[in-house]
Every structure is written in structure tokens, then in C-alpha cells.
Amino acid sequence: MAQQSVDAESAAVFAPLVRKGRPEVAAAVAALGQLHVAGVSVDWARYFEGSGARRVDLPTYAFQHQNYWIVGEQRGTDLESIGQESAGHPLLSAVVNSPDTDSVVLTGRLSTGSHLWLADHAVGDAILFSGTGFVELALRAAREVGCTTLEELTLETPLILPEHGGVALQVVVGSPDDSGRRAVTVHSRGEGTNLPWVRHATGSLAVAADALRAEDVAWSAGQWPPAGAEPVDLDGFYDGMAEAGLRYGPAFRGLNGAWRTDDHVFAEVGLPEGTEPGTY
Missing domain, CATH: 3.10.129.110 (Polyketide synthase dehydratase)
Structure with a gap:
């Protein structure tokens, strides 16, 4: 069913007809296809004899939307x-x-x-x-x-x-x-x-948060910075953390301000420039 004229400059083509763990018929047909692509003349008429298969014309250009393959069940990778x-x-x-x-x-x-x-x-x-x-x-x-x-x-x-x-x-x-x-x-x-x-x-x-304490309600109502909170000096903050072994890159340098009371530390945090969602 397959023939090829081989000259001195032609490279040999090896196509396994029987492969371990694979159906014999599928392996043999895959081998014929491999030989055909490599330039071997395959007698496809003889192969399809008795199957009812017939030749069809290929589309004349790439955008003629008509398929010539069997459409089976689609197995997607979506969740x-x-x-x-x-x-x-x-x-x-x-x-x-x-x-x-x-x-x-x-x-x-x-x-x-x-x-x-x-x-x-x-x-x-x-x-x-x-x-x-x-x-x-x-x-x-x-x-x-x-x-x-x-x-x-x-x-x-x-x-x-x-x-x-x-x-x-x-x-x-x-x-x-x-x-x-x-x-x-x-x-x-x-x-x-x-x-x-x-x-x-x-x-x-x-399911629900506990009731806020009175002092929490005072600052959460819109007063910022909170009344009585002392500002925290942030000069050299990230350099100091790096010296202590805690390395914060650009995405984690969003601390814009901090204030302290006896019981709380309040911080103002925002995404650093250039690290907006979807860009970093």
C-alpha cells in the first residue's frame, strides 16, 4: 500500500506499525499517515475501499467555513x-x-x-x-x-x-x-x-461581627486621623526592615501613613504606583 523512491540524498523514514500499549489498528493507520506526510505514496483508495468514503474538494481559500472532520464530544478544560x-x-x-x-x-x-x-x-x-x-x-x-x-x-x-x-x-x-x-x-x-x-x-x-466599642465608633465615623492619635515617623521604615532581614519589594511598599494611641495603631495603606491590579 505504500511506496517511495529513495535517492542517495533522501533520509530514511521509520514508522512503527505496532507499538506497545496502543491498539494495533490505530498504530498502523498512524504509521501510514506519518509515511504520507514524509512523501511516501500511499494507496488511500485501496485503504478506504468498501468503507463508502469518497474524495471531496478542499476549500478554495482559508476562510470558507466548512469542516471536513467528524465533530465529536468536546472535552473542555474549563472548571x-x-x-x-x-x-x-x-x-x-x-x-x-x-x-x-x-x-x-x-x-x-x-x-x-x-x-x-x-x-x-x-x-x-x-x-x-x-x-x-x-x-x-x-x-x-x-x-x-x-x-x-x-x-x-x-x-x-x-x-x-x-x-x-x-x-x-x-x-x-x-x-x-x-x-x-x-x-x-x-x-x-x-x-x-x-x-x-x-x-x-x-x-x-x-455570621455577624461583635458590637463595636465606643472608641472604635468614634474614628470609624469619618474622623481621620483619629482624635488623640500621634503620628508615627516612617522615614527609613522599609530600609530598616530590610536591615532586619525583612525585604519588601515594590508591591508591599504601600504604607502611606501611621498613627498610634495607647491601644491601637492606625495605618493608611494604598497600592504603590505601577502595581495596580492586572499590571503586576
């Missing part, structure tokens, strides 16, 4: 195609709900390749996922289950990001108790590994 929901979050990709326990798992992936700004938070030579990052993950999980308050969050183990590749991430929210509170945990492990999951943070979520 709905694998039975999950999108988390709609820059660090979390999918949401998985448990129908039996009313618990929720939010999954994602952290990498300095896909999120460049993560590398701007380092302790010594280690790229460390920030504490505020854990707070953001817990708050996103709270919104998923209808909670409005992150009551507490305890950091147990640092999450050190690799220079290359990333880590798989899971935020797990447990079933509610009688008061509506839920436990929340954050775990990670190196992607592509079978290593145990590491728990980095634990906390609790609540």
Missing part, C-alpha cells in the same frame, strides 16, 4: 467541564462544595511566575507568603459560605514559595456550629508531589 465552580479570585481558582457536610474547599495555585508580586515579600533569601495574604484567603472563603467576619486567624507554619514552579493551595471551611461559626484552615503542598499537606493557618468565621 464547569470537570464539575467545579470558579472562585473568581486572583489566588483561588475553584470551589468544591460537599453536599453531605455543608463544608467547602477552595483550591488554587501560588507561583511567583504567575503572580510576580509574591516575590516582593521575603525574609532573608526565602520568598514568604504574607500574613495579609492568609487573611485575604480566609475572607474569600467567608464570603463563599455567607459569613461576614473573620473572628481569628492563627498562623502556624510559614508558607515558603519556591523560586521555580508553584504550590497547590486549599482553603477548607468546615460545617457551621449552632451559632453559625465555621472553622477555616489553609493548607499547601508542592505541586506535582505526593508530599503531605502542610497546615499553615487556622481560624474561625462568624
Whole structure:
């Protein structure tokens, strides 16, 4: 069924007809296709004899929208195609709900390749996922289950990001108790590994916040800076942190002002110039 004239300058073409672990018919047809592409004359009429197949004219130009291949079931890579929901979050990709326990798992992936700004938070030579990052993950999980308050969050183990590749991430929210509170945990492990999951943070979520204290109401009503708060000198703040081994890159230099009272520290924070969402 296949013939080729080979001169002295022609390169040999090897096409395996039988391959371990593959159906014999599929392997043989793939070999014929490989030979055809390499310039071997294949008797396709004989191959399709008795099948009812016939030749058709090819489109005369690239934009004639008529296909000549079998349309089968489409298997997409979107989350709905694998039975999950999108988390709609820059660090979390999918949401998985448990129908039996009313618990929720939010999954994602952290990498300095896909999120460049993560590398701007380092302790010594280690790229460390920030504490505020854990707070953001817990708050996103709270919104998923209808909670409005992150009551507490305890950091147990640092999450050190690799220079290359990333880590798989899971935020797990447990079933509610009688008061509506839920436990929340954050775990990670190196992607592509079978290593145990590491728990980095634990906390609790609540449906409603406790009543604000009188002094909190005073400054939250619009008075800024808060009455009686003394300004904190921030000159050389980031340089001093770097000398102590805490390296903050551009994305983490958003502290614009700070004030202190006997019991509180108030801060004014904003995204540094050039690090707006979607640009860094």
C-alpha cells in the first residue's frame, strides 16, 4: 500500500506499525499517515475501499467555513467541564462544595511566575507568603459560605514559595456550629508531589461581627486621623526592615501613613504606583 523512491540524498523514514500499549489498528493507520506526510505514496483508495468514503474538494481559500472532520464530544478544560465552580479570585481558582457536610474547599495555585508580586515579600533569601495574604484567603472563603467576619486567624507554619514552579493551595471551611461559626484552615503542598499537606493557618468565621466599642465608633465615623492619635515617623521604615532581614519589594511598599494611641495603631495603606491590579 505504500511506496517511495529513495535517492542517495533522501533520509530514511521509520514508522512503527505496532507499538506497545496502543491498539494495533490505530498504530498502523498512524504509521501510514506519518509515511504520507514524509512523501511516501500511499494507496488511500485501496485503504478506504468498501468503507463508502469518497474524495471531496478542499476549500478554495482559508476562510470558507466548512469542516471536513467528524465533530465529536468536546472535552473542555474549563472548571464547569470537570464539575467545579470558579472562585473568581486572583489566588483561588475553584470551589468544591460537599453536599453531605455543608463544608467547602477552595483550591488554587501560588507561583511567583504567575503572580510576580509574591516575590516582593521575603525574609532573608526565602520568598514568604504574607500574613495579609492568609487573611485575604480566609475572607474569600467567608464570603463563599455567607459569613461576614473573620473572628481569628492563627498562623502556624510559614508558607515558603519556591523560586521555580508553584504550590497547590486549599482553603477548607468546615460545617457551621449552632451559632453559625465555621472553622477555616489553609493548607499547601508542592505541586506535582505526593508530599503531605502542610497546615499553615487556622481560624474561625462568624455570621455577624461583635458590637463595636465606643472608641472604635468614634474614628470609624469619618474622623481621620483619629482624635488623640500621634503620628508615627516612617522615614527609613522599609530600609530598616530590610536591615532586619525583612525585604519588601515594590508591591508591599504601600504604607502611606501611621498613627498610634495607647491601644491601637492606625495605618493608611494604598497600592504603590505601577502595581495596580492586572499590571503586576
